[in-house]
Amino acid sequence: xxxxxxxxxxxxxxxxxxxxxxxxxxxxxxxxxxxxxxxxxxxxxxxxxxxxxxxxxxxxxxxxxxxxxxxxxxxxxxxx
Numbered sequence: 001x002x003x004x005x006x007x008x009x010x011x012x013x014x015x016x017x018x019x020x021x022x023x024x025x026x027x028x029x030x031x032x033x034x035x036x037x038x039x040x041x042x043x044x045x046x047x048x049x050x051x052x053x054x055x056x057x058x059x060x061x062x063x064x065x066x067x068x069x070x071x072x073x074x075x076x077x078x079x080x
Contacts, residue, residue, distance in 0.1 A: 053061070
């Protein structure tokens with residue numbers, strides 16, 4: 001009789017655990033959305049400072065973005 005009660009208790013605790021895990025998943029999603037809205041999504045490096053890009057890296061990124069936009073404009077122009 002004691003094993004039956006113990007098995008029921010274990011089953012009940014497992015059910016509660018599953019429910020709490022679902023709630024934690026929902027909370028994690030809500031926190032992620034709030035961080036995204038507040039702009040706190042950028043994570044600092046290990047020493048707590050934000051990483052900065054060199055001027056050359058910024059130029060390279062800018063050039064690549066210009067190429068992407070030129071491609072988009074060319075596709076729009078071709079459709080019209």
